[in-house]
Amino acid sequence: MNLAKTARLLIIVTLLASLGFFATRAAATDTVYYNGTIITMDDDRPLAEAVAVREGRIVAVGNRDIVMASAGKTARRIDLGGHTLLPGFVDSHGHAYAIGLQASTANLLPPPDGAAADIPALQAQLADWMADDPAVMRGIGWVIGFGYDDSQLAEQRHPTRRDLDAVTIDYPVMIIHQSGHFGVANSKALERLGITTASENPDGGIIRREQTSRQPNGVLEEMAFLAPLMQLLSQFDDAMNEHLVIEGTRLAATYGYTTVQEGRAMPAAIAAMRRVAERGALDVDLVAYPDMLAVPDVTPSRTYAKRFRIGGVKLTIDGSPQGKTAYLSEPYFHPPHGQSADYRGYGAIDESTARASVARAFARGWQILCHANGDAAIDQYIDAVRAAQTEYPDVDNRPVLIHGQTLRKDQVEAIDELGIFPSLFPMHTFYWGDWHRDSVLGPVRADNISPTGWLLPRGMMFGSHHDAPVALPDAMRVLSATVTRRSRSGDILGPEHRVPVATALKAMTLWPAWQHFEENEKGSIEPGKLADFVVLSANPMAVPEEQLNTLMVEQTIKEGRIVYQR
Template identity: 55%
Template sequence: MKTSLFTLTALAASFPALADSPKMPFADTIYHNAQVITVNDKQPDANAVAILNGKILAVGDNEDVLKLASNSTHVVDLKGMTMIPGFIDAHGHVMNTGLQAVSANLLSPPDGPVTDIISLQEALRIWADKPTNKAQDFIIGFGYDDSQLKEQIHPTRFDLDAVSTEVPILIIHQSGHLAVLNSKALDMLGFNADSKNPPGGVIRRVPDSNEPNGVLEESAFFGALIPLFTQISPDENELLFQAGMELYAKYGYTTAQEGRTMSDSVKTMYDIAQKKKLLLDVVAYTDIQLGTDIMKPPYLSQSYNNGFRVGGVKLTLDGSPQGKTAWLTKPYLIPPEGQKAGYLGYPIMPDEEAEKYVGMAMENGWQLLTHANGDAAIDQYIRAVKNATKKYGEGERRFVAIHAQTAREDQVQSFKELNVMPSFFPMHTFYWGDWHAQSVLGDERAENISPTGWALDRDMIFTSHHDAPVAFPNSMRVYSATVNRITRSGRVLGKDQRVPSMTALKAQTIWAAYQHFEEKTKGSIETGKVADLVLLSDNPLKVNPMELADITVVSTIKDGEVIYTQQAAIADNSCAASRKCQALATHTFMIAGLIPHRH
């Protein structure tokens, strides 16, 4: 293969300091003998990449690129290994992923050990018995999923009381939209038979009683959780943030998102970045309902400040389909406990409030990410965007429909007409596909969850995400799900919604960069772009698509610097991370007397 590397004019544009240089500069690092998937349609593949000052200096054949090596250039022979652009997080919660890292792992296989309520209780006991956790007066777990438990029900306060009645226990549903508290925690937070359901939330009750059964939905849960985060010290916040970024780097992410945050958390992340450049680039979106005082410089910015910036605002219109709190136009196949046939879920807010927030974003020129899972919530969002556009006019806003899990084909067409980007959640087909078909939506509607095929049919740009900590930020499982749509039981869920491997890769790289207004600097391996790169154990364009989830990240490179290697991680055996997590867990979750709750 013979490829033109660049012209001096193009190089000077990317590296202004070199504009007057009479000859080509030498590279800091050169990777060669690689299978380079550039995700650049003009130069789709190459063998070598040269890096200078954290940017890509050249892309092309081994012979040409190696001419840029000097005695001081670090030359790496990749021996046929695959290189791709760094993965870009289209939607996730990097700081909350740090919380996942320090909590008891309540995930079901393949990500965790919990298959029933007994194994959930045992996982909590094992975590609580660790010396560094035992010293605290709180037990916290993350990732239980009633759809994967043998009993197919949520645990209750009484199941958690069997673990302990002496210390408070909080376990968070894998969706991040529900939680369960034991009796001690409920008492501490003031939940009792007189507690009223907050707007946009539900306190589930013991049958034939007003007593809380321990399960909190949506705003009832968030109202208890948000004050907890305000009690975390700066040092603990920094450890959470670092733990989240390290987990992202393990899976090849070089740009992470904090997809729903508060002003205080934005200031915390910004302050951490001022002390030392962050491991990754992190773009945050503040909850528009919780205040917008932070939506100004130096926080709000199109460029990163030591790896951090605020990119816009987040709006949430409904809940979780697998948790059966998403707002649908047709009933759930099997209603959740305590609900009657015909149950549709529920909205977070009325239409006029949704339109107020969408209009606020347009008026101020803020990019808006809107969580809308159920098709009724998507209808609400489409109405709000249409009405606000009539008032404020069309523009290059790149508003995003986050999840759009049950979007109908007419709604995907509306996204195209309104210039709304869908950011889909194809991992649902693996984690909850069978549950959607058997309990949530039924076969017909389940076939079309995360309808990437309908978007592709319309030549639309879309992105794919993991929504960590809802799932691990496992880039290759996102990739596999977008291509294959295989459920846990092996069923292909929505064969017409599958997309080619290159399309799936674009949805996690160049199209995700476009979503963040960063396509000119990231998302593909091109001269002048930042040297955000990933080395993979196999070539995703050449392996059997069913093997995509088995590909591993060998190394993650951010701004030309190696920030993760699989070999080092294996050798380290996560000792450092474990010490950090243990130190954090010792101090973070001491909530006694700290959390007021409004009933």
């Protein structure tokens, strides 16, 4: 063979290999996806005409004719019908177990996700739920609602025990704020929980009182709410806990998530996740991060056992910005009722506990996810990670900052230098952007919540999450908010922090896969990776940006198997 023929043959072989020909030939194909837009999230080959799958893994990506020809006559041909195939979404931060609670309780979300626009509507939702008497709650005798938001209620206040007493005085009622950092109990519930005029505020929490007395008004903040909530959840039996795990992961799958996170797992929930996984009842992968102050010891793993694993630990330093409990370095724009003009929120734990907890995670090689919304809380986390890295310089645990909503520019530089992965919350710009601008932070600070625009010039990866059940795990709402940053009123918060659609998609696929140490298995459509896909109604790279939130998830596919079909 002469030199020219050898060169031509080498070019042909190289081309076929780049199109996935030899990967396909090496293993028989059982399914080929074609006739749609295939967005791979692989910078070397961002688009493809066909994808071949065998036994749950991708074996070829590339030219339609070559992939089809190499697949063989027995392979199933899946016609995408012009729809768009992407990698399955990876949950950068959410709460799968609590999503199950959201799916199983009275829906108190405000529009557009629910009907609770004012307190009478909220009361009606609770009454309707009681009338339906869902079987899942019969065993505990409580009325539970999820998702009310004082910032969106027409009355611009939290409901009180008296508002809930108007629904029923015969049953205990507990409603959970959309942020998950507040709750309201009726009189019967306060009695059951032992919260009285003699009760003192716990560390990191506040029992709100009626004016001119110590009588609890029903509103409970942070640890004053979370401890009673844990007391209530402790009444759930194994069957109910397992039900919440299944319903939470299934709901997330309807929005295109093939990897779901439980970002603050408690012991009963962890046990339920294991039981559900052991009997093969998880449709998608579930990675849990136990609350390290509630679960003293964990055994993280990088490997799933029947689609479940413990990924590391979770630490919570402060509260909610929309609830005005996040720990800020400067006062709130308008402090909550009863607080002074210099009110800056407060920590859920003290600085020494935060530092010791982070050091413990590094000492044991655990990945740590840290909830820190306010910039004062973020300072504590940065300082703790810096100290831990100095003491344990060889630990590679990819520490994560969860939310980071009031990140300052100097803090962006610090987390970049320390290798802290920011899992940000741009979806807040839609749900609470107007509230942040007008009441929580004021116009200047509100423009810079979840400041993705400060990350891009530094070449930083980030995750964009839903934090469900704070909101529904709506991937298209996450995508839309990350790209447009448009609020409910139509305002754009921080135009300089808008990112291209391709970047926002990476923040929902490849980059959170890296966050979870799974970049070699998930996050892009490449030979060798899991066949985790989502099929969208249209191409998000081609539709007008203002229409991104209207895209629909047509299918969610986990390892080649359809787990959700619209």
